[in-house]
Amino acid sequence: MHLAQRLAGLELSAIPVWVLDVDRSRVCWVNEAGLDLWRAQDRDELFARDYSTVPPPIRTRFQALAAQLRGEGGVVRESWTFYPRGVPVTVTLHSSSVELDDGRFAILSQALPTDGAPEPELVRGIEALRHTSVMIAFVDPSGDLLMQNPAALRAFGRTRTWSAWLGEPGEADAMLRAALDGDIVTREMLVRTVDGERLHAIEGRAVRDPVTGVLGVLFHHTDETARIGAERSAEERGRLLDELNASLALVERQRGEILALSAPILDVGERALALPIIGALNRERSAEIAARLLPAIAGSGVDRVILDMTGAAALDDAGARHLIEMVRAIRLLGASAMITGIQPALARALVASGFDGTGITLVGSIAQGLSRSRKR
Numbered sequence: 001m002h003l004a005q006r007l008a009g010l011e012l013s014a015i016p017v018w019v020l021d022v023d024r025s026r027v028c029w030v031n032e033a034g035l036d037l038w039r040a041q042d043r044d045e046l047f048a049r050d051y052s053t054v055p056p057p058i059r060t061r062f063q064a065l066a067a068q069l070r071g072e073g074g075v076v077r078e079s080w081t082f083y084p085r086g087v088p089v090t091v092t093l094h095s096s097s098v099e100l101d102d103g104r105f106a107i108l109s110q111a112l113p114t115d116g117a118p119e120p121e122l123v124r125g126i127e128a129l130r131h132t133s134v135m136i137a138f139v140d141p142s143g144d145l146l147m148q149n150p151a152a153l154r155a156f157g158r159t160r161t162w163s164a165w166l167g168e169p170g171e172a173d174a175m176l177r178a179a180l181d182g183d184i185v186t187r188e189m190l191v192r193t194v195d196g197e198r199l200h201a202i203e204g205r206a207v208r209d210p211v212t213g214v215l216g217v218l219f220h221h222t223d224e225t226a227r228i229g230a231e232r233s234a235e236e237r238g239r240l241l242d243e244l245n246a247s248l249a250l251v252e253r254q255r256g257e258i259l260a261l262s263a264p265i266l267d268v269g270e271r272a273l274a275l276p277i278i279g280a281l282n283r284e285r286s287a288e289i290a291a292r293l294l295p296a297i298a299g300s301g302v303d304r305v306i307l308d309m310t311g312a313a314a315l316d317d318a319g320a321r322h323l324i325e326m327v328r329a330i331r332l333l334g335a336s337a338m339i340t341g342i343q344p345a346l347a348r349a350l351v352a353s354g355f356d357g358t359g360i361t362l363v364g365s366i367a368q369g370l371s372r373s374r375k376r
Contacts, residue, residue, distance in 0.1 A: 164192070
């Protein structure tokens with residue numbers, strides 16, 4: 001028997017009835033009362049309407065309804081608000097499955113008027129609940145789901161219990177008990193969505209079921225994966241930066257210690273200092289040596305300084321100039337400079353830089369320099 005023949009008894013019903021072809025998202029049968037509800041000019045005009053472009057919350061809710069009818073059958077009774085030609089119509093919708101002439105699944109809908117006109121604030125509140133991105137669930141004292149909004153359906157699918165959403169189901173009972181005891185429960189935890197694990201901020205509080213009067217718990221979830229991930233990344237970056245700064249400070253201390261060891265200032269008595277220079281003498285090392293040597297001369301009444309170059313690397317023009325500048329600074333502080341241990345390569349570099357040695361004592365070794373210093 002064709003669909004039209006099976007539904008012939010509903011043609012003259014005062015209750016709006018229609019059949020929705022789920023695969024094509026189009027109405028494929030309607031009675032006269034249904035035409036009036038949908039404010040359609042005629043059947044052809046209604047059958048041409050494409051309902052695949054409805055807003056995501058409505059599409060999610062409809063897909064959940066279709067899945068329930070496919071799986072469980074029976075009749076599903078829900079409150080729906082439609083907007084035919086922009087005019088809101090709130091009805092109690094009785095939905096059941098029906099087979100089309102080609103054997104495909106469809107939904108038979110019968111729209112009963114609501115008992116009395118609901119308050120506008122209530123209708124708007126219900127619509128807001130359906131369209132919000134916050135995932136909302138109302139559960140009974142045993143944790144069974146009594147209601148979930150479209151955002152929750154999109155995230156978790158249709159489940160029997162709220163605990164099935166959680167990455168740690170053992171926490172569900174403790175949170176439920178705490179809320180029923182009057183606490184406002186807040187948690188940040190992993191949840192199991194249809195798209196994988198996410199981090200949700202969850203709040204739960206006890207609320208009486210307006211249908212039965214029994215105390216239940218209203219939970220709402222907000223997806224904080226991006227925020228918490230960003231905070232953790234920032235914390236990790238901060239930790240790594242602190243470690244890097246600590247490492248750099250340690251390296252800087254060690255570098256200073258190495259520089260000091262490679263050019264130690266030695267008090268050799270009788271108002272004389274000796275400074276063995278080991279390694280290269282570049283701008284940085286020259287500045288570091290001067291920063292230690294010159295205050296030592298000025299603050300201790302030293303009048304002789306021995307610069308031992310036995311362990312110094314061969315100097316280039318710049319290194320030779322740094323040595324000459326150091327000798328001049330020593331003399332400006334009223335001390336005499338003695339250079340010991342000059343190697344042939346160093347001698348050539350000093351000559352090339354214009355160093356003439358005037359006023360400076362030049363000695364072959366530091367031992368000879370110390371001996372000469374003591375004789376003075």
